Amino acid sequence: MEKKFCKFCDIIENKPEQKLFEDDKICIFFSIPQIAYVHMQCIPKIHIKNINSLTYKHIPLLYHMKETTIQFLTKKYYIDSNIIIMGFHIPPFNSVQHLHMHCIIPPLNNCIEKLLKVDCVMRRIDNQIYRLLKDKKNCEEINLKS
Numbered sequence: 829m830e831k832k833f834c835k836f837c838d839i840i841e842n843k844p845e846q847k848l849f850e851d852d853k854i855c856i857f858f859s860i861p862q863i864a865y866v867h868m869q870c871i872p873k874i875h876i877k878n879i880n881s882l883t884y885k886h887i888p889l890l891y892h893m894k895e896t897t898i899q900f901l902t903k904k905y906y907i908d909s910n911i912i913i914m915g916f917h918i919p920p921f922n923s924v925q926h927l928h929m930h931c932i933i934p935p936l937n938n939c940i941e942k943l944l945k946v947d948c949v950m951r952r953i954d955n956q957i958y959r960l961l962k963d964k965k966n967c968e969e970i971n972l973k974s
């Protein structure tokens with residue numbers, strides 16, 4: 829079966845020079861255009877289409893993406909972790925069909941700042957983890973009842 833070309837899988841597999849950080853699960857690289865002081869992408873090495881494909885089984889992966897990004901950015905830029913903005917597109921507002929967490933250090937340009945404030949366009953990492961934890965709890969409750 830022919831694999832469809834994916835821009836981000838291509839970076840993982842063929843573009844080591846673009847990677848700022850990688851381990852066995854994730855990879856971090858600069859996002860273009862630079863719409864803020866710092867704008868990076870943190871992506872899982874497995875091809876996940878978007879947040880709608882996530883289940884509670886991905887919670888450890890999301891925690892790993894969050895913690896690793898915070899560690900990487902605070903060390904590299906000497907900043908407080910509280911100012912880092914981390915979030916995912918909410919479909920259909922996806923530019924690339926490979927799950928990617930936008931990692932942004934302000935200041936942002938005005939237009940993007942407005943976009944980020946609209947929750948229907950971008951979902952913050954903590955919100956995404958919270959939703960999956962809630963799904964997990966619901967599943968466990970259903971299992972207990974049956």
Ligand SMILES: [Zn+2]
Pocket residue numbers: 834835836837838874875876925926
């Ligand atoms: Zn991909």
Ligand SMILES: [Zn+2]
Pocket residue numbers: 917922923924928930
């Ligand atoms: Zn994007």
